[in-house]
Amino acid sequence: MRPKGMSSVPLPNLSGLPTPGSPNADQGGLGSQRSGDLLARAAQRGRPRSGPARVLTERLIRWSLFLCATLSVITTFTIILILLKETVTFFAMPEASLMDFLFGLEWTPLVGAEVHFGIWPLVCGTVLVSAVAAAFALPVGLITAVYLSEYAPSKVRAVLKPILEILAGVPTVVYGFFALSVITPGLKWFHDGFASFNAASAGLAVGIMILPIVCSLSEDALRAVPKALREGAYALGSTRFDVSVRVVLPAALSGIVAAFLLAITRAIGETMIVALAAGGRPQLTVNPANETQTMTAFMVQIFTGDAQAGSVEYQSSYAVAFVLFVMTLGLTLVGNAILRRFREEYD
Amino acid sequence: MSTPASPTPASPHPAVPFGQLRKPEAGNEALRPDPNAGRRSAISAKAFSSWYGSFQALHSLSMEVPVNEVTALIGPSGCGKSTFLRWMNRMNDMISSARAEGTLDLHGTNLLAPSTDVVELRRRVGMVFQKPNPFPKSIYDNIAYGPRLHRSMGRSDLDDLVEQALKAAALWNEVKDRLRASALGLSGGQQQRLCIARAIAVGPEVLLMDEPCSALDPRSTAAIEELISQLSEQYTIVIVTHNMQQAARVSDRTAFFYEGRLVECDETERIFTRPKHKQTEDYVTGRFG
Numbered sequence: 209m210r211p212k213g214m215s216s217v218p219l220p221n222l223s224g225l226p227t228p229g230s231p232n233a234d235q236g237g238l239g240s241q242r243s244g245d246l247l248a249r250a251a252q253r254g255r256p257r258s259g260p261a262r263v264l265t266e267r268l269i270r271w272s273l274f275l276c277a278t279l280s281v282i283t284t285f286t287i288i289l290i291l292l293k294e295t296v297t298f299f300a301m302p303e304a305s306l307m308d309f310l311f312g313l314e315w316t317p318l319v320g321a322e323v324h325f326g327i328w329p330l331v332c333g334t335v336l337v338s339a340v341a342a343a344f345a346l347p348v349g350l351i352t353a354v355y356l357s358e359y360a361p362s363k364v365r366a367v368l369k370p371i372l373e374i375l376a377g378v379p380t381v382v383y384g385f386f387a388l389s390v391i392t393p394g395l396k397w398f399h400d401g402f403a404s405f406n407a408a409s410a411g412l413a414v415g416i417m418i419l420p421i422v423c424s425l426s427e428d429a430l431r432a433v434p435k436a437l438r439e440g441a442y443a444l445g446s447t448r449f450d451v452s453v454r455v456v457l458p459a460a461l462s463g464i465v466a467a468f469l470l471a472i473t474r475a476i477g478e479t480m481i482v483a484l485a486a487g488g489r490p491q492l493t494v495n496p497a498n499e500t501q502t503m504t505a506f507m508v509q510i511f512t513g514d515a516q517a518g519s520v521e522y523q524s525s526y527a528v529a530f531v532l533f534v535m536t537l538g539l540t541l542v543g544n545a546i547l548r549r550f551r552e553e554y555d
Numbered sequence: 556m557s558t559p560a561s562p563t564p565a566s567p568h569p570a571v572p573f574g575q576l577r578k579p580e581a582g583n584e585a586l587r588p589d590p591n592a593g594r595r596s597a598i599s600a601k602a603f604s605s606w607y608g609s610f611q612a613l614h615s616l617s618m619e620v621p622v623n624e625v626t627a628l629i630g631p632s633g634c635g636k637s638t639f640l641r642w643m644n645r646m647n648d649m650i651s652s653a654r655a656e657g658t659l660d661l662h663g664t665n666l667l668a669p670s671t672d673v674v675e676l677r678r679r680v681g682m683v684f685q686k687p688n689p690f691p692k693s694i695y696d697n698i699a700y701g702p703r704l705h706r707s708m709g710r711s712d713l714d715d716l717v718e719q720a721l722k723a724a725a726l727w728n729e730v731k732d733r734l735r736a737s738a739l740g741l742s743g744g745q746q747q748r749l750c751i752a753r754a755i756a757v758g759p760e761v762l763l764m765d766e767p768c769s770a771l772d773p774r775s776t777a778a779i780e781e782l783i784s785q786l787s788e789q790y791t792i793v794i795v796t797h798n799m800q801q802a803a804r805v806s807d808r809t810a811f812f813y814e815g816r817l818v819e820c821d822e823t824e825r826i827f828t829r830p831k832h833k834q835t836e837d838y839v840t841g842r843f844g
Contacts (some may be wrong), residue, residue, distance in 0.1 A: 388677060443644060445678035445705060
């Protein structure tokens, strides 16, 4: 009982199963004795796959996937181990002491006669630059995100969003030049007190760099707020501003805080901009008009300068890197904790 | 005792304090305005049409929503009943392709006019949605949200208003000990009553309900229906429902929509027992839709 349409099919239908395209496709089927036999025979053709080989392949695939997945974990732990080892080497040196490192207020590793390894001036430089960056990027980024998510017509959004994303793709060395050639002269024109290299200029450039992160992640958080909440708020007689500020922002708070923390982490770790624009003199200051040096900029100075490998100033950069690592790790953990805590509450 | 009802002197409904709502009894029928004599309309539509882009969702309909009655809008999905409801507080403004023609009056003023203050309109015409949508805030802050938008109010006045609104929504006893707890911890039925409390806390005249029970279990549904009956003494209620038994149970008047047209609008009893149109009869008896 072969369906009529079969004859027109160029390839022989060995299975005896009706081809999907044939007009009487439903009528051949397994119902008839003969096609059932054909099917059973057709299913037995070829060579059977070896069972042990299959198990082996599966195991191989599983292990290679696992290796790929653990690559990042291995890398992280290797970095931590090396940092730890080199840091211990540094503190074992006669010129260095843990007390001086943790409580000393001077960082003068290259002065010659009297070297001091007190970490605080470098931490201060990093915090100062990051604070300037955050003071600029967090409010501007959040306001832009609110505009994009709650106010902007779709046409404006279609233009603004890609431009912001271009900003995220600019190499940081370009921001460094921008700081030196535009922001610093601008600041100096604004006020004489700004040094040729200063924390404010570097901070603003870092701020521009992290702006797309703040904006894009905050906007994601805002847009994730259910439409039903907005409608509920509008139905009570809210203005657009009421809805944005009293309902949507609080509901998206966890995502926004996480975006802030991620952006600040990036600011703390930023190197090229500060190496170019902030200067090279570590000092304990809260005035952003002053020259300063961040932890990252110090490391660049060591590794690109003429410090000898294995010398005490060379080793000191590992200790600095370790502190930097602890700081960013702490922020990341806090960010994750906030995200988890609030997400649970929301569901 | 504060009376959170509408402050405007022209307010059409009596300023009954929230806590003093009477349970509906058989005798209350007599208190309702005589259906045929001098009935006032809260909302009236005349030759009202609506479009989404080029699609016409409503075809020149005219109907009246009488004050302090429950009007049910029924009809199969896509018949335009929700669209009509969402025009009554201009929620359709949020849909850029939506537009309307004709008149839709709230107490004689055309609420479609460009000069209409939508913020004030929505304060006077509250809305309860299909899915409970409490804000991710405390129970107290959910109720206090609306009042805080529209008036500056002392702490004790606000406390009192929150209590009255929760009592009117028959939720007070369940939540009075945890007003500061998140509203998201409430059950679905409680959340919906919270949303009703939130809507009436701004002192509206009209309450729009868009399938308010469709996401709830039968017990919560019964609680909401009971609440609707109570609230209708003080508020004009328009409810969209897919549940014909619900329409029959809670409403005074029923409007049957079909494919963007108002087929019939009459006393609920008449619609369900001796409708004028065959289509209506087929729908309410479950023969289609």
